[in-house]
Amino acid sequence: xxxxxxxxxxxxxxxxxxxxxxxxxxxxxxxxxxDDFKVTAKPTRxxxxxxxxxxxxxxxxxxxxxxxxxxxxxFGVDASAARLLLRHLSWNKERLIEKYMDNxxxxxxxxxxxxxxPEPQRPSRRPARRPRSPPRxxxxxxxxxxxxxxxxxxxxxxDHAACTGCWSAYLTSKIRDEAExxxxxxxxxxxxxxxxxxxxxxxDEETYTRFEELLVRHFVSCAPHLKFCPYPSCTNTVSCxxxxxxxxxxxxxxxxxxxARGIGPPSGSMxxxxxxVKQVTGKEHKFCFGCIIDSDHRPVVCGVALLWLKxxxxxxxxxxxxxxxxxxxxxxxSTIEKNGGCNHMTCKKCKHEFCWVCMGPWVDHGTAWYSCxxxxxxxxxxxxxxxxxxxxxxxxxxxxxxxxxNHEQSAKLALDLFAKTEKKMEEMQVTSTLTWIEVQFMxxxxxxxxxxxxxxxxxxxxxxxxxKGNQKDLFExxxxxxxxxxxxxAELLESPIEPENIPTLRxxxxxxxxxxxxxxxxxLEDTADGFLEGRWAWNVSVDGFEPPEEVAL
Amino acid sequence: xxxxxxxxxxxxxxxxxxxGCPVGINLVKADDFSTxxxxxxxxxxxxxxxxxxxxxxxFDAQYPxxxxxxxxxxxxxxxxxxxxxxYSNGHICASILGNEWSPVLSVIAxxxxxxxxxxxxxxxxRPVDNDRYVRNAPDNPKKTQFEYxxxxx
Numbered sequence: 001x002x003x004x005x006x007x008x009x010x011x012x013x014x015x016x017x018x019x020x021x022x023x024x025x026x027x028x029x030x031x032x033x034x035d036d037f038k039v040t041a042k043p044t045r046x047x048x049x050x051x052x053x054x055x056x057x058x059x060x061x062x063x064x065x066x067x068x069x070x071x072x073x074x075f076g077v078d079a080s081a082a083r084l085l086l087r088h089l090s091w092n093k094e095r096l097i098e099k100y101m102d103n104x105x106x107x108x109x110x111x112x113x114x115x116x117x118p119e120p121q122r123p124s125r126r127p128a129r130r131p132r133s134p135p136r137x138x139x140x141x142x143x144x145x146x147x148x149x150x151x152x153x154x155x156x157x158x159d160h161a162a163c164t165g166c167w168s169a170y171l172t173s174k175i176r177d178e179a180e181x182x183x184x185x186x187x188x189x190x191x192x193x194x195x196x197x198x199x200x201x202x203x204d205e206e207t208y209t210r211f212e213e214l215l216v217r218h219f220v221s222c223a224p225h226l227k228f229c230p231y232p233s234c235t236n237t238v239s240c241x242x243x244x245x246x247x248x249x250x251x252x253x254x255x256x257x258x259x260a261r262g263i264g265p266p267s268g269s270m271x272x273x274x275x276x277v278k279q280v281t282g283k284e285h286k287f288c289f290g291c292i293i294d295s296d297h298r299p300v301v302c303g304v305a306l307l308w309l310k311x312x313x314x315x316x317x318x319x320x321x322x323x324x325x326x327x328x329x330x331x332x333x334s335t336i337e338k339n340g341g342c343n344h345m346t347c348k349k350c351k352h353e354f355c356w357v358c359m360g361p362w363v364d365h366g367t368a369w370y371s372c373x374x375x376x377x378x379x380x381x382x383x384x385x386x387x388x389x390x391x392x393x394x395x396x397x398x399x400x401x402x403x404x405x406n407h408e409q410s411a412k413l414a415l416d417l418f419a420k421t422e423k424k425m426e427e428m429q430v431t432s433t434l435t436w437i438e439v440q441f442m443x444x445x446x447x448x449x450x451x452x453x454x455x456x457x458x459x460x461x462x463x464x465x466x467x468k469g470n471q472k473d474l475f476e477x478x479x480x481x482x483x484x485x486x487x488x489x490a491e492l493l494e495s496p497i498e499p500e501n502i503p504t505l506r507x508x509x510x511x512x513x514x515x516x517x518x519x520x521x522x523x524l525e526d527t528a529d530g531f532l533e534g535r536w537a538w539n540v541s542v543d544g545f546e547p548p549e550e551v552a553l
Numbered sequence: 554x555x556x557x558x559x560x561x562x563x564x565x566x567x568x569x570x571x572x573g574c575p576v577g578i579n580l581v582k583a584d585d586f587s588t589x590x591x592x593x594x595x596x597x598x599x600x601x602x603x604x605x606x607x608x609x610x611x612f613d614a615q616y617p618x619x620x621x622x623x624x625x626x627x628x629x630x631x632x633x634x635x636x637x638x639x640y641s642n643g644h645i646c647a648s649i650l651g652n653e654w655s656p657v658l659s660v661i662a663x664x665x666x667x668x669x670x671x672x673x674x675x676x677x678x679r680p681v682d683n684d685r686y687v688r689n690a691p692d693n694p695k696k697t698q699f700e701y702x703x704x705x706x
Contacts, residue, residue, distance in 0.1 A: 143617055143656045144557045145564030160657070166618075169557065170656060173618045188655040 046521065048298055048528035050252055052240035052289065054259030060216045060226075060237050067093060075100060080195040081113045087182060087215070088112070090222040112184060112193030115158045141166055143186060154202075156194060160187035168202045175199075175207050181214040229258035230294045231285040236260050240289045249303065250544040251531045254289035255296045296454055299527030300462035303542045308461035312401060319394055319401075328391075330359050330383035359383040400464040407457035410490075414450045417493070421446045424497060431499040434506075441506055445493060445513045452486045452520045459523060467537040467548055471530070478526060482519040489516050558616040562586045565659055578664045587612055590626065591664055599672045607631050608667065609643075610660055611693070620654035622695045623663055635677040638670065642687045644694040646680065651699055 045051065055063075064086075071082040074097060088111035089096040100107045108114040140147040141163035153161040162170075166186070171194065174183045183199065185192040200208050213235060220226045220237050225244040229236045236258035243254035287294040291302035293309070300308075326337045329345075331352035336345065343356040353362035360380030425439040459479045466472040489512045495505070530536050541547045566583055574580060574591075581590040589610040595601040607626040613619060625633035625643035633643040640646070649658065649666055680686070691697060 144561045146560060162656075165557070166656065169615075170618050173615060186656045188649075188653075188657050 046525055046528070047532065048253065048524040050240060050254045050256065050289070051242055052238055052254070052256045054257065055226075055237045055239055056259075057213070057216050057235040057237070060219060061212070064091075064215070064219050067091060071096065075104070077113075080197060081108070084113045084182075084193055084195060085111045087218060091219055092222070109191070112182065112191050115190075115192060143170075156185050156192045156198065158185055158187065158190050158192045160185050160190055162186055164202065171199055171203050172207050175203065175211050175214065179214055181211060181218055227256075227289050229260070229285050230287050230292075231258070231260075234258060234260055234285055236285070238289060243289045247544060249290040250301060251534075252290075253298045253301055253528070253531075255286060255298050256289045257284040257286045260285050297458050297461075298455060299524050300458045301531060303544060304465050304538065305458065305461060307540070307542065308404075308464065311397075312404070315397065315401075319398060323391070323394055323398060327356070327359065328387050330354055330361075330387060354383065355380070359387060397464070400460045404457055404460040407453045407460070411450060411453045411457065414446070414453075417446055417449075418443075421493065427497055428502060431497070432502045434502065438506075441510050441513070442493070445489060445509050448513050448516055448520075449486060449489055449493070452482060452516055455520055455523055456483055456486060459527075462527070465538045465540055465542070467539045469537070471535055471537070475527070475530075475536075478519075478523045482516070482523050485512070485516045485519045488512055558612060558614050559586045561617055562612060565661070569661065574661065575665055575668075577668060578661070581607065589660065591660075593664060593668055593671075595668060595671045597672070600674055600677050601634055601671050604634065606634050608664065610663075617656040617658075620650055620695065621660070621663070622693050623650050623667075624694050634671055635679060636671060636674050637676070637678055637680055640680060640683050640686055640690070642690055644686070644690060644697065646699045648699075650694070 064083075067086055068079055068082045071077075071086060071093065072079055075082065075085075077085070085096055085100070085107065086093070089099070096107075105114070109116045139151060139153045139161070141151055141153070142160075143162045143166035146163060151163040151165075154164050154167050155161040170186055171183050174180045183194045184190065185194070194202075196211075199211055203211070216235070216237070217228055220228045225241040226237050226239050229238065238256045238258055240254055240256055242248060243252060248254075286296050288297055288302060288305075291297075291306055293302070293305060297305040322335060326335045328335055329347040329350060329352055331354075332347060332350040334347060334349045336347065338345070338356055344353065344362055345356050346353050354360065355362055355365060358380035360383055364380075421442050425436075425442050428434055428439045428442075429436060456479070459475075459482075463472065463476055463479065466475060489509070492505070492509050492512055497505070527536075537548065538545060539548050563586070569580055569583075577594040577596045579592045581592055583589040589612075591608045591610070592605050593608050594603075594605045609624055609626050611622040613622075624645060625631075625639060627633050627641070627643040633639050633641060638646045645667065647667065647670065649655075649663065686697075
């Protein structure tokens with residue numbers, strides 16, 4: 001399988017849209033020792049990367065406006081009516097055009113643009129704030145029942161008037177409390193929707209900003225090739241057409257980044273070292289386009305990753321406890337917890353009597369009450385054998401789980417490691433002649449380490465579900481090589497710094513970083529290729545894949 | 554906000570006092586602007602003839618923008634009517650108390666709607682999921698997401 005280790009160079013000229021995006025994360029300001037890290041210099045798309053575009057809120061708004069203009073041009077309605085129509089049909093232009101051509105008036109009514117009236121209404125009538133003024137003195141707001149002379153009656157096209165105070169309270173509560181962007185007239189049974197200009201005039205700026213965000217979110221949720229960044233208070237969107245369909249998720253892992261850095265204090269207010277920490281730790285908003293995992297779960301596909309997470313949630317703690325606190329009855333396999341008493345056990349279920357120490361039948365013990373020295377006798381060995389079989393699957397799971405959890409834990413400690421490394425870098429600048437830029441290799445190494453641990457973590461989830469066979473062996477070989485390289489690098493980073501050793505350390509760390517990077521790419525690339533070729537088989541049934549040939553663990 | 558709620562409730566109350574309630578509905582107590590009680594009776598021929606029930610309204614500061622919390626009183630020997638949309642703890646599954654609430658509706662309008670809901674009932678029975686719901690129901694019926702599955706009754 002030498003091809004596993006080959007790089008594909010065919011895609012060298014495949015220069016794709018988000019180049020500028022990627023340039024951004026390849027360290028704009030620390031344009032340091034790039035020569036040391038040649039591997040990253042290729043701007044080609046790897047098999048494990050996916051083509052996507054990052055869009056800001058205003059870019060999405062522009063897309064929405066294009067659709068609105070399109071509809072406006074075809075129907076000859078005004079922009080606000082076009083917006084309501086599009087929102088009503090979830091931005092599905094084709095269906096809207098079809099339905100509108102079929103019965104324009106019906107469409108306008110159900111979208112809340114026009115009042116249902118027997119005579120056809122001109123759709124272009126602008127539903128704006130139009131103070132209908134019945135004689136001032138008689139106006140009583142139907143909501144607050146107030147009748148002061150200072151009240152301004154206000155209504156949509158339906159003429160259901162209420163005072164401005166009530167309108168603003170109503171719209172604000174709809175938008176802020178209910179996250180509703182289609183605010184209908186307050187009158188009972190009236191389906192007219194307040195157009196944007198009406199909303200804008202009645203609510204404060206903060207609420208209107210929220211309103212605009214709701215509109216963008218609605219638009220994004222209607223388009224399968226768009227996904228809103230799941231990070232708190234981020235308003236960016238990612239467009240990824242190649243992962244829009246569910247079936248594509250069996251061949252690619254669409255890890256994307258919204259193009260924003262982590263939220264922190266504005267950069268002006270930070271010291272240089274804080275700034276550095278933020279650059280390193282303020283990570284990209286990386287998430288999976290295909291599922292709900294808000295981090296990079298390459299190399300394993302969404303279906304398997306989710307299966308694993310669910311299993312971990314359900315099983316891990318329980319399984320650990322069962323493993324350390326219980327044994328099974330050698331006869332009926334009931335799980336037994338021994339919480340006191342002597343070694344003479346009587347199974348509550350099948351009444352089998354056995355010894356807790358050797359698991360052999362109690363009758364063999366004769367008069368050797370309570371001090372078992374028969375660990376190697378045949379009866380005991382047989383009993384332990386059958387027990388170990390039933391434990392095997394649990395052990396197998398824990399094997400993978402513990403390695404997975406281990407890497408997860410290490411990744412969580414990465415923040416500490418960043419801080420520690422930063423200190424070391426300062427130390428190096430003091431004790432040697434190296435300049436700031438020359439000690440950046442440490443930072444780079446830590447970043448790489450973090451990335452690889454992420455990959456490793458998910459390889460254990462994948463290996464747990466991979467069906468036995470040559471493919472799995474190859475996969476685990478790659479995994480083992482990466483694991484070793486990562487641990488070597490981690491050890492190097494922990495090693496003490498002595499002034500005379502710094503040049504060798506630097507050489508070693510740099511070499512190891514490049515090597516780790518290569519191993520990581522091999523794992524990612526080979527796995528991704530495998531998905532494209534349909535090479536991987538699972539030992540459980542996974543959505544979208546062939547069912548397992550036989551369930552063998 | 555609070556002032557809109559109390560102003561509006563004051564108006565509703567004075568209207569009730571000057572014009573009286575519709576037939577079959579009587580104001581029991583409305584001492585403040587947080588909780589009101591009414592008795593409600595179904596007039597004419599119906600399954601609930603000569604039965605009287607007590608309705609409780611609870612208002613928050615966002616009334617009338619947000620709906621009042623309405624339920625039948627089931628304490629002090631009073632019971633909720635046996636009706637496919639009324640749970641034995643007094644909670645009512647009616648769309649106008651939830652997503653179809655509109656600020657132009659009033660306390661009296663709600664009473665009248667519930668009265669006609671009882672009047673049009675064909676068979677006295679509890680909702681199918683009564684036991685399950687009552688066991689886990691929140692104190693405030695507004696916290697329940699009802700599914701309005703049946704609008705015939």
